[in-house]
Amino acid sequence: MAETGNPQFLRPVTAADADVGQAMSFGLDRPLALDCGKFLAPLTVAYMTYGRLNATHTNTVLICHALTLDQFVASANPITGKPGWWDMMVGPGKPIDTERFFVVCANVVGGCMGTTGPAETCPATGKPYGLDFPLVTIRDMVRAQAMLLDALGIEKVLCVIGGSMGGMQVLQWAADYPDRVVSAVPIACAARHSAQNIAFHEVGRQAIMADPDWKGGTYQLHGTQPAKGLAVARMAAHITYLSETALQRKFGRNLQNRDQISFGFGPDFQIESYLHHQGMTFVDRFDANSYLYITRAMDYFDLAAEHDGKLAQAFSGSKTRFCIISFTSDWLFPTVENKRIAHALNASAATVSFVEIQTDRGHDAFLLDEPEMFATVRGFLNAVAAKVGV
Amino acid sequence: MSAALRPDLAAIAEMIPYGSRVLDVGCGDGALLEHLAASKNVDGRGLELSQQNVNACVARGLAVVQGDADTDLGEYPTAAFDVAILSQTIQATFAPRDVLGHLLRIGRRTVISLPNFGHWRVRLALLVDGRMPRTPALGYTWYDTPNIHLCTIADFLGLASGMGATIERSLSLSENGRTQPMRAAAWGPNLFANGAIFLLKGSEQTKTTS
Secondary structure, eight states, rough: OOOOOOOOOOSSOOOOOOOOEOOOOOOTSSOOEESSEEEEEEEEEEEEESOOOOOOOOOEEEEEOTTTTTSSSSSSTTTOOOOOOOTEEEEETSSSTTTTTTTEEETTTSSSSSOOOTTBBTTSSBBOGGSSSOOOOHHHHHHHHHHHHHHTOOOSSSSSEEEEHHHHHHHHHHHHHHGGSSSSEEEEEEOOHHHHHHHHHHHHHHHHHHSSSGGTTTTHHHHHHHHHHHHHHHHHHHHSSSSHHHHHHHTTTTTTSSSSSOSSSSBBBBEEEEEEHHHHHHHHTTTTHHHHHHHHHHHHHHHHHTTTOHHHHHHHTTOOEEEEEEEEESSSSOOHHHHHHHHHHHHOOEEEEEEEOOOOOOOGGGGSHHHHHHHHHHHHHHHHHHHHHH | OOOOOOOHHHHHHHHHHHTTTTETTTTTHHHHHHHHHHHHHOOOEEESSOHHHHHHHTTOOOOOEEOOOHHHGGGGGGEEEEEEEEEEEGGSSHHHHHHHHHHHHEEEEEEEEEEEETTTTHHHHHHHHOOOOOOOOSSSOTTSSSSOOOOOOHHHHHHHHHOOOOOEEEEEEETSEEEEEOOOSHHHHHOOOOEEEEEEOHHHHHHHHO
């Protein structure tokens, strides 16, 4: 069914026997038309599937991943060796039950886990794209996924689901391909990136570009990596994924491996040490230029702007069933932003449910063990599947 | 499908036209919406405060938004629904007049059910004991009750008429949930009915303002 190949991962596979997934290649005859006006060809889309496509091709659940995640939803990440990032949500008997549903997740265009991105070789120059890679948008990511589904022979998806940037893609899918999306579950996201969120992204990008090893984006040619800049970017971003309550509960003012403060600038506090660890492990699995491109794609996201400033128009006449989920302590994509989507859908007479989950774990809650979220997704998917007869 | 719908909900369901678009504000676990979808082919939406209830609705395949009647009704477009329902909830809202205004605006028709604080037991309890009444229908103590805006049938009629709404049907609710048609403006129901169900229509003005 699918064309199989080995995606070009940035780094050697460290986990033995890891399933590195599949890759679909689109040649020069199948360029991806981008929002910026340019074309991307050739294009490789690296993806993972779980479960089996049924005979009528009606049981596909498409998962869209967040900024720094990848296609390894429910199986070990071949670079880190860690379990799939949503393995509590996806698997046999899980809310997204792979015994019933055919799960597809593709690495986004501009990413660094096998799908064409700035670290890949530009066919015209024979060198890594670097900053010659065209700017991509959330809509471009969705277009690439649509090309993949076309190639896999999947016309309609039972559900498109994802959190954070994944939720943005879910909304874009529902707006651009209403006839292909039976149901949509955007989690902890927004229909536009806020000023505060753009601000945090800009801090991250400036940290990367201020690193002398970034070398104008050509670090691959120099055998360097802007590790310090990328680590700082990750540290700043990571704070936005948590909540003040959770940080206080987890770390408080606890000292790291010492009884008293050092009167120096070493990592006195546990929270500092934790952030350093987050930054250091991130640079081993993520490409700095990819980080620039994907954060920019999120900044540019404003679904209403594509529809005369009226979000409701993005979904007018939609037959898709929506279930929106937010978290009380998420200040990156707060409930009010998620509710805006629900109100817009209501205004366009779409079928929408909205659930706000009580938690103090902040934005990252969508990746964690949140039984109420699992119950919501399970109940919603079961109801949709029953309606469609899957 | 629910086997036995609560009698007051069954009486409300009876007022809903086949195939209509319905918004149930304070829809609870979705029993009424599910019944309406199954028996009357209703295209229903719900608004509900409790997350557990919303999850129960979602699992039933219903479209329900977690939210608050006091703050969220303003987001719904005018005349978006054939019927807007508010069942046993108006007395627990912060601003009943605003909530009623929104319902009359959002729905071409509005169905409201409410407990009657003019019932003789309530009147007697206050007269005899000199304390805030607690009845089988309204069992809370004054300091922990969610019912912050209780009214009598006569009070509600006054509000509705002041807002230019027309009452098209009135049912009285007995203690065991039985319903029967009533002459709402008469003194009898206000003294003997445990509660009431009204079918209202907003004026042209309520459709354009608020």
